[in-house]
Amino acid sequence: MDKKMVTLKINDISVTVPEGTTVLEAARSAGIKIPSLCYLKDINEIGACRICVVEVKGAKSLVASCVYPVSEGMEVRTNTERVRHSRQLTLELILSNHRMDCLTCARNAHCELRELAAELGIDAVRYANDELLPRIEDSAPHLVRDNSKCVLCRRCVSVCRATQEVGVIGCNDRGFATHIGCAFDRDLSEVDCVSCGQCIVACPTGALSEKDDTGKVWAALNDPTKHVVVGPAPSVRVTLGECFKMPIGTNVEGKMVTALRRLGFDKVFDVNNAADFTIMEEGTEFLQRLKEGGALPMITSCSPGWIRYCEQHHPDMLPNLSTCKSPQQMFGALVKSYYAEKAGIDPKDIVVVSVMPCTAKKYEVQREEQRMANGCMPVDISITTRELSRMIQRSGILFDHLPDGQFDPMLGLSTGAAVIFGASGGVMEAALRTVVEILTGGEMKPLEFHEVRGMKGIKEAEYQLAGRTVRVCAASGLHNAKAVLDGVKNGTMQYDFIEFMACPGGCINGGGQPIQPADVRSFTDVPALRAAALYKQDEGMPIRKSHENPVVQAVYKDYLGEPGSHKAHELLHCTYVPQKRYRTENKF
Amino acid sequence: MPNVKTVVPYNGTPEQEARLRAVIAEHKGQPGATMPVLQAAQEIFGYLPEEVQIMVAEGLEIPLSEVYGVASFYAQFTLNPKGKYQISLCLGTACYVKGASDVLEAVQQRLGIKPGSITPDGKFSLDACRCIGACGLAPVMMINNDVYGRLTPDQVGAILDRYE
Numbered sequence: 216m217d218k219k220m221v222t223l224k225i226n227d228i229s230v231t232v233p234e235g236t237t238v239l240e241a242a243r244s245a246g247i248k249i250p251s252l253c254y255l256k257d258i259n260e261i262g263a264c265r266i267c268v269v270e271v272k273g274a275k276s277l278v279a280s281c282v283y284p285v286s287e288g289m290e291v292r293t294n295t296e297r298v299r300h301s302r303q304l305t306l307e308l309i310l311s312n313h314r315m316d317c318l319t320c321a322r323n324a325h326c327e328l329r330e331l332a333a334e335l336g337i338d339a340v341r342y343a344n345d346e347l348l349p350r351i352e353d354s355a356p357h358l359v360r361d362n363s364k365c366v367l368c369r370r371c372v373s374v375c376r377a378t379q380e381v382g383v384i385g386c387n388d389r390g391f392a393t394h395i396g397c398a399f400d401r402d403l404s405e406v407d408c409v410s411c412g413q414c415i416v417a418c419p420t421g422a423l424s425e426k427d428d429t430g431k432v433w434a435a436l437n438d439p440t441k442h443v444v445v446g447p448a449p450s451v452r453v454t455l456g457e458c459f460k461m462p463i464g465t466n467v468e469g470k471m472v473t474a475l476r477r478l479g480f481d482k483v484f485d486v487n488n489a490a491d492f493t494i495m496e497e498g499t500e501f502l503q504r505l506k507e508g509g510a511l512p513m514i515t516s517c518s519p520g521w522i523r524y525c526e527q528h529h530p531d532m533l534p535n536l537s538t539c540k541s542p543q544q545m546f547g548a549l550v551k552s553y554y555a556e557k558a559g560i561d562p563k564d565i566v567v568v569s570v571m572p573c574t575a576k577k578y579e580v581q582r583e584e585q586r587m588a589n590g591c592m593p594v595d596i597s598i599t600t601r602e603l604s605r606m607i608q609r610s611g612i613l614f615d616h617l618p619d620g621q622f623d624p625m626l627g628l629s630t631g632a633a634v635i636f637g638a639s640g641g642v643m644e645a646a647l648r649t650v651v652e653i654l655t656g657g658e659m660k661p662l663e664f665h666e667v668r669g670m671k672g673i674k675e676a677e678y679q680l681a682g683r684t685v686r687v688c689a690a691s692g693l694h695n696a697k698a699v700l701d702g703v704k705n706g707t708m709q710y711d712f713i714e715f716m717a718c719p720g721g722c723i724n725g726g727g728q729p730i731q732p733a734d735v736r737s738f739t740d741v742p743a744l745r746a747a748a749l750y751k752q753d754e755g756m757p758i759r760k761s762h763e764n765p766v767v768q769a770v771y772k773d774y775l776g777e778p779g780s781h782k783a784h785e786l787l788h789c790t791y792v793p794q795k796r797y798r799t800e801n802k803f
Numbered sequence: 804m805p806n807v808k809t810v811v812p813y814n815g816t817p818e819q820e821a822r823l824r825a826v827i828a829e830h831k832g833q834p835g836a837t838m839p840v841l842q843a844a845q846e847i848f849g850y851l852p853e854e855v856q857i858m859v860a861e862g863l864e865i866p867l868s869e870v871y872g873v874a875s876f877y878a879q880f881t882l883n884p885k886g887k888y889q890i891s892l893c894l895g896t897a898c899y900v901k902g903a904s905d906v907l908e909a910v911q912q913r914l915g916i917k918p919g920s921i922t923p924d925g926k927f928s929l930d931a932c933r934c935i936g937a938c939g940l941a942p943v944m945m946i947n948n949d950v951y952g953r954l955t956p957d958q959v960g961a962i963l964d965r966y967e
Binding site: 372376381382383384385386387388397398399406712797 | 867872876882957
């Protein structure tokens with residue numbers, strides 16, 4: 216149904232927009248930018264910061280354009296002296312309580328607050344508080360919070376509560392003492408945070424950042440006794456370019472490989488290769504459950520944020536989780552077993568570094584159930600896309616000048632099925648490509664499963680395979696995972712196979728990905744552009760099904776045996792256990 | 804004043820918990836249910852310890868951080884129980900200019916707690932209050948119903964020692 220249209224005037228320009236549009240969005244469609252700070256479309260629309268104020272004819276005071284709906288005949292001015300003065304004063308007051316160590320801040324040149332100060336022409340902060348001390352909270356494995364840089368925009372709170380439905384942070388206390396924190400000001404490591412990092416990518420300042428593990432990587436690279444192996448996740452190749460001012464959705468796989476080699480890694484493998492193993496194991500597991508009546512729906516286990524959420528909020532669904540380790544962990548496990556053996560290196564001398572779109576991976580690498588029989592943890596250090604970009608910058612590597620490189624083949628060859636792991640629905644599609652062939656015995660045409668693609672939060676499809684209906688679902692963003700699980704539990708939704716990704720849109724929109732400012736995020740579908748680059752790469756690949764990967768075939772033949780074999784289980788599978796949500800003994 | 808997590812162990816009774824459950828059931832699903840439920844919870848338990856707030860959060864199916872945000876925002880809510888002896892020290896204008904902050908400092912030193920909290924043994928709770936209408940006696944402190952006026956920091960020890 217067409218929405219009723221409304222015509223208004225913004226700075227004397229006539230604009231016609233659908234009813235319900237905000238003044239800020241209407242202005243944008245007329246080519247007028249209204250500066251904003253707390254606003255992040257669809258996530259945080261609360262009119263808290265008052266930077267986006269405008270004059271509306273007839274209104275008593277300035278109004279916050281990010282939440283003010285348009286109306287017929289409205290006359291708006293976005294750029295009067297009164298408006299400019301108000302914005303400047305507001306920003307000065309915000310800055311009066313912001314620790315301005317911009318030069319040494321993790322966000323430095325990418326800070327939205329700094330950008331805003333430049334845009335609004337703040338040339339002095341008359342009320343600067345030079346005595347603010349850092350207020351660091353770094354208890355969790357993935358995140359550092361410094362409330363002395365927080366502007367209380369509440370984007371992090373909104374994304375945690377609404378998008379992720381985890382809600383572990385909120386505004387505590389009141390007035391000048393107001394601050395973002397967990398209930399009872401507990402440490403983040405004490406609450407049911409899933410480490411997804413969506414708060415970090417939502418933060419406009421340096422108040423939230425990933426825990427920087429690049430120091431550990433440099434130390435390993437500088438240690439001559441260590442054999443340092445690296446593997447990037449599927450989605451990193453289509454986002455890393457953004458850190459070097461390339462357009463969103465640029466695939467930089469070749470340059471990334473060269474950069475990693477020039478950084479000094481002894482082997483540059485690909486986590487995509489491990490993703491193909493994940494499909495072999497997960498596909499086999501699914502077929503087994505279908506045949507032998509195991510717990511259905513089977514749910515994917517690639518996303519550590521989702522795993523932790525499940526353990527804390529839906530422990531009754533743990534039997535439904537696939538026992539497969541995530542591709543990151545399979546990668547590490549294969550490096551420290553198969554590769555170590557082939558290369559004749561003691562696994563204890565190998566340092567495995569993963570480059571991930573994800574902050575929860577920093578948490579996953581520490582999980583005890585991941586430990587291998589030889590005593591090693593599969594992955595030693597997990598860094599995010601952002602951290603890798605900083606290492607590249609620090610090394611003086613001119614990224615856009617780099618020639619394309621090739622992964623080291625032993626664990627570097629992969630398929631189109633693996634590369635799409637980076638987008639929501641990709642694991643499902645990759646699994647189906649293999650499962651369908653095993654079930655039907657013939658090749659599936661077309662190879663694409665379009666029903667599970669796209670940025671919709673919950674996608675479902677039904678396929679007729681070898682005389683039985685297989686119902687699948689791919690959901691991303693934990694609020695969607697909750698909706699699906701509620702549906703499964705009350706019987707309104709029935710599936711055989713579910714893919715959950717903690718972050719909306721999947722890994723391409725992970726908490727470790729390059730941070731795009733609200734101004735870009737609010738008006739561009741960033742995840743869709745990144746996902747499109749993955750699907751494009753898949754399309755152009757000679758091998759697009761995991762079971763046809765010659766490395767995968769060779770490793771099974773020489774080393775693991777069959778998918779689902781005892782050895783495969785020992786290396787590539789694990790089990791998950793319920794976790795408490797609250798640290799206090801809750802007797803109710 | 805930032806709230807301080809209580810050091811007194813939780814000892815709610817099954818009856819109290821049943822009453823709270825009934826209040827939660829009554830308000831569940833209504834917009835703005837948090838405030839009335841927290842008010843009732845404070846009436847039932849006398850304060851809002853973490854255990855009670857978790858019960859409210861789980862009952863209303865909202866994040867604990869949201870419950871705590873409300874509880875720590877409003878001055879009417881307290882995260883600490885009241886002690887056997889409730890100390891209220893006036894920080895109103897008259898008391899303040901007559902040196903109430905030094906007296907407060909002495910009390911804090913002596914008991915090792917800040918305003919809004921309670922000693923681990925549950926004996927003394929301390930609150931800073933506004934004018935209690937005895938400005939002629941400034942600075943003034945009340946312990947339960949006993950009023951102490953024209954206080955100096957050095958009197959604090961002897962006064963507190965009277966309470967067993």
